Amino acid sequence: MKSLKASVLSLLLFGALSVNAYADMNPDKLLKSIENYGESVESEGNLISFMYKGVNLYCVFDKNADRMRLVSPIVEVKNVPPEALIIALQANYHTVLDARYAIGDGIVYSAFIHPLSPLTEKELQSAIRQVSTAAHTFGDQYTSGELSFPGASQNQQTE
Numbered sequence: 001m002k003s004l005k006a007s008v009l010s011l012l013l014f015g016a017l018s019v020n021a022y023a024d025m026n027p028d029k030l031l032k033s034i035e036n037y038g039e040s041v042e043s044e045g046n047l048i049s050f051m052y053k054g055v056n057l058y059c060v061f062d063k064n065a066d067r068m069r070l071v072s073p074i075v076e077v078k079n080v081p082p083e084a085l086i087i088a089l090q091a092n093y094h095t096v097l098d099a100r101y102a103i104g105d106g107i108v109y110s111a112f113i114h115p116l117s118p119l120t121e122k123e124l125q126s127a128i129r130q131v132s133t134a135a136h137t138f139g140d141q142y143t144s145g146e147l148s149f150p151g152a153s154q155n156q157q158t159e
Contacts, residue, residue: 025119027063033121034059037128055132061116068119070112070127072135077106084139091134091142099130099144110134110144 025033031048035041038050038057048059061068077085088101088108102111112127130144137143 025068025116025121025124027061027116029121030059030061030068030116030119030124033124034128037125052128052132053136055135057128057131063116066116068114068116070124070131071102071109072111072131074101074108074110074135074138077103077108080108080139087142088138095142096134096144097130098127099134101134101138101142108138110138 027046031041031043034048034050038052041048041050043049046061046063048061050057050059055072057070057072059068059070085103085108092100096110099110099112102109110131112131114123114127133143133145137145
């Protein structure tokens with residue numbers, strides 16, 4: 001059992017190191033990747049705005065903090081029934097995966113937050129798909145469209 005655990009840990013460590021060896025995202029690569037994947041891309045300072053499949057997305061990054069945030073505004077919180085917010089929180093656990101529903105400045109967003117430098121282009125594309133799908137399905141399916149964890153349905157409310 002001990003050697004199996006050591007083997008698994010070695011495999012995970014090797015996998016993490018090999019993935020990071022190819023991930024060296026920076027603001028220029030981030031913009032180019034979004035230009036290649038999104039539509040109507042505009043960039044000003046550390047903000048990139050664009051469309052993906054009819055959904056408005058914004059990417060904000062901070063090179064010094066090594067962080068990026070990809071968001072899509074969905075609706076004002078005051079226009080969302082409380083039970084929809086509970087379902088959105090459940091979806092954060094079961095069906096939106098890497099994307100999340102979040103609230104900021106009175107707006108419900110779908111969001112993906114990640115360190116900038118280890119982000120790969122493939123992960124960025126997945127994040128764009130997930131954030132746009134989560135925004136599009138808010139109020140209905142509450143999903144990122146990628147995968148879902150088993151468990152209680154996101155439509156079941158907790159008592």
